[in-house]
Amino acid sequence: MTDQAWMSAVLNAARPRAIAALVRYFRDLDVAEEAFQEACLRALKAWPTNGPPRDPAAWLVMVARNSGIDHARRARRHSPLPDDDRAVSDLSDHEGPAVERIDAADYRDDILRLMFICCHPELPATQQIALALRIVSGLSVAQIARAFLVSDAAMEQRITRAKARVAKAAVAFETPGTVERAERLATVAAMVYLLFNEGYTVPGPGSDDKSALADEAIRLARLLLQLYPAEPELMGLAALLLLQHARAPARIDANGEPVLLAEQDRSLWRRPLIAEGLALVDKAMRHRRPGPYQLQAAIAALHAHSVSAEETDWDQIDLLYGALERMTPSPVVTLNRAVAVAKARGPAAALDMIEPLAVPLTGYFYFHGARGSFLAELGRTSEAREAFGRAISLARSPTEAAHVRRELDRLSQTATAG
């Protein structure tokens, strides 16, 4: 690894903590970011000669405050800067007792607040994610634009608008109370999960850029867990992302086609991610405070444990989906449960389970796909054909459609053979 790669890894790792502290100090995202940029430039000059500081984030905060104050003065902001009892008067690039004092500040709530600011409820999900990637993760506008398959200019505009909107929002800068902290955590966890899903993709243009989003989501989930190490739902979230991401190399075949879980080459799954995910599921279970992320992670863990789809403990997966249904009732959860039920108790039970979903999921590709395969298994060929046809008409991509067409072909072959 070159010096430069190492330096950028350090700056990147320090970023969330440093930006979070600067936002609390300046109460303005743009000023905080600009000040951080300047501090990074000074770090790139100073560190190779002086050596890296013992606490890079604290060093960056101190230098950024120094440069940022000038910017804020130039901008003649209406709101006066807050009086800070930890004000650093005689700033220098050297570490000193001042750095220790900054470090002693409660940066946990700073980082949580920073992430929470990006999750403003008025912002559509895609804007929340884009803002978090820009502000918290420090991805460039061009990187984010590539991942969302839009032009740089469009993404720039989207982020500028999102920033303007959150700037008007009143976010409390006081240390949050227990209930408020729990609410913020839940909101931020949901954003991280959305970010991961944005990166969880089918092959196609920009799939590498998209997969970077999944990496970023895992980084944020680990960060949240470092801040709040005893929160079982955060363990569940991190585990869920790790276990799903572990399958990424097996999800796409040599021809670039998606591969279903049942047909994946499990030797391609990334073992270290699985080990970490399983360890986190284990840790979370000990708390006996189940939640939706933990349940989904437990389901993913059962898949990770199984050497093949046949060997999978479908009864247990059925039970876990049942618990998830009770906690977060949704037709899509029931549909997923039905897939496990089909394996555990047979296609007839699965078909019964999904009949009530016909109305709510009438426009849902996966509903008709799953219904088609249950019917096919039951030998109700013409109904299965109809369901698959409906699925194809609802497919959002040629690959989705192609997959159902293969099911249809299989159906014709079985019919001929029979």
Place this chain on the structure above:
Amino acid sequence: MQYAILCYHDEKVVCAWSKAEDEAVMAKLTAINERLAREGKLGPVARLLPTTAATTLRKDRDPPLVLDGPFAETKEQLLGFYVIEAASLDEILAIAKELGAANPGGSYEIRPIGYFVDGSRPG
């Protein structure tokens, strides 16, 4: 003399490595490990999962207390270790420097081992 090399690094930095960077570091370290193994100097080597996967047992009370997370919150975390046979502190320092060059950043704590059971070898 057997030594433990305890590897400390900021895990936020190590976790921020891209897959390619991580693999490049691991490839260099593996090359050194293989040579040490041929020379009969290499004992167990472990890379630990992130401290978020850690659980701590405080056994200074009864019953012991189970806590989530690492034992101590530090700026650099224990991320792995080597057990290596070396004739002298000079030799183990030379080996540690070689490993360090393949894996920049962080620190190695070199500790002579007082008692060692190789559970993998019966008898």
